[in-house]
Amino acid sequence: MDLLTASGMETAAPPVRRVRVLLPLPLASPYDYRVPDDMELEAGAYVEVPLGPRHVFGVVWAVGGPGDNWEAGVAASRLKPVIRRFDLPPMPEVSRRFVDWVAAYTLSAPGSVLRMAVSVSAALEDPKQLLAYLPSGESPPPGFKMTDARRRVLALMEEDGPPRTPADLARDAACGIGVIRGLAESGLLTPVALRAQPRPPIPDANRAGPELSPDQAAAAGALRAAVDARAYSATLVDGVTGSGKTEVYFEAIAACLRQGRQALVLLPEIALSSQWLDRFARRFGVRPVEWHSDLAGAHRRAAWRSIANGEAPVVVGARSALFLPYPDLGLIVVDEEHEAAFKQEDGVIYHARDMAVARAFLGGIPVALVSATPSLETLTNAETGRYGRIDLPARHGGASLPEVTLIDLRRPDSRPPARHWLSPILTQAMAETLAAGEQAMLFLNRRGYAPLTLCRSCGFRLQCPNCTAWLVEHRLSRRLQCHHCGYTDRLPETCPSCEAEHSFVACGPGVERVAEEVAQLFPDARVALMTSDTLIGPQAIQTVIEEVRAHKVDILIGTQVMAKGHHFPMLTLVGVVDGDLGLGGGDLRAAERTFQMLHQVAGRAGRESRPGRVFLQTHMPEHPVMQALAAHDRDAFLAAEADQRRAMDLPPYGRLAALIISGEDERQVDKLARDLARAAPQGDDLQVLGPAPAPLALLRGRHRRRLLLKTARGVAVQPLLQSWLGSVPIPAAVRVQVDVDPYSFM
Structure with a gap:
């Protein structure tokens, strides 16, 4: 019915308020919704909206207003209303910009990136409150029978303290829940609502840490200055294994905490978290909030909500922790920045180290990239002045770098016996180590x-x-x-x-076969296996670490899970069973990765006063990787590696982007790969290689083909890729994944 003014003229109906909501789905853009009259929404609000027959959560990406010309989109009469708003602070503006930036850089749907930022949708719901009780101070009502059980409960409640839950009271008073309920109904206990998820404890930024060496103190001062500047900066912290890099960036975290801001530490693997968490607790008095895939559902919900509410001062996590909605992030640390584990190969394909730098830039905050073996990309950025650089060239506490011996497996006197895998030179060194009451580690990156x-x-x-x-x-x-x-x-x-x-x-050989040989050679030695197959989750890994530190293990055998981040005071010998393992396969980073891995493994030996020894079994002792490891000459190796990459215009001196075509029908996959090759972009500064079968040409039942775009460093590859993919129809049964800056070529 029309509305009339007092003069009889019609008045216009109030304009429909609308918002654009990004949904956590692989959609190209947000959807428009109507804002109900009784609801107020701003950009970043978490909401529930209808999508077809179901309800989904989303984030308000934009709010309509005068002059927005949104009427060109969905007609107002067809807009569905927002169902409700969740009781949470809005997603920060910098987080929304980061989602858009990552989507544009990786050519992914923004909703797919949003899904990483809100991966636990149950955390949007208010946690249920816990019922607890305090003493009411009232006298028992007339006729109330005071039993022994009731007296025990009331005696417990006479002690000053926080409210107690019925379960706690029943346990401590050795009675049933019915006794507690009866006391509450009689008015002797007063109900109190408690938060189901207590706030994370606050780390003590002023707690005294270990005494720093002059080099460490200077490095810590530089990082503190970066935090205090409250501006974007990227700094490489380059220190040999055992130089105390962690204690240095702990000082930057303390500076961030004193500002009342949040700090994020990214670790490449969950396996590194247990010992790191212990070190953090010793330094700051409490543990930080954790974020990784091994967390139980309730812990993930609690962690996400505490982060979104700004109640988590420090977060340590795997690469996905980067996307969480931090209200006031003041520092990012990427530990072991060179690690390939920071590259996500499925879904949204990204490298967390590079995205961390982008997140720091968007937020105007410092990022520290920490490694004993920095990636060539990061070193190049430091050498060209894009990143700052801090060097820690010496081990902390006077420990020396281990002596490295190359065992040439081509020599008859070095070759293991038939059906054995350990050289007589290595086994003799192990016997000497055990006789001295010390520990040995054998490394083979093959499960x-x-x-x-x-x-x-x-x-x-x-x-x-x-x-x-x-x-x-x-x-x-x-x-x-x-x-x-x-x-x-x-x-x-x-x-x-x-x-x-x-x-x-x-x-x-795999590690189990090496362990079998060790048991034959040293039947009295206490042996432990450390692999992702034998140890499931951080707690199992921590148990083995504690046994090694307590010297309940004589010989530790394992894969890369044990290669980095661990400190074993009595471990003085490291043996690498197959040093050549990572050098094949045609990967452009094969030599760099092998050097990084073996350097990290070697760094486990002799980290305190006892000198360490490293024995590398190899069929190629003349290889530049082996020579650099033996001479402790990382810089010479990296210089030679950089020269090779520069001559071939390979990263970091050129750019690569890959298209991975996959599907269950091999003929469809091959046809689309050929069509894309014919439509490939042309130009003086670019080259398209392929199509070719991927090294893993069949993976999880899907046939795979690859095309590789190679360009000069200054070329923006995203517009080229968008135009290329838009020129060829892609069948629904075939998937094309885009990998900008590929790290693996499998």
């Missing part, structure tokens, strides 16, 4: 018992049915396993090819 199982009769190899990968024997669990898709099977009794019985043999 399981053997990497390959084949038929001795016909040569048939057991391969994963879903991937281009051999099945790895795990003798401890008596299974064959694919390390790419997780497929498992039992070892067949007969060969599927020639039907020979019990003909399968293990080829090559």
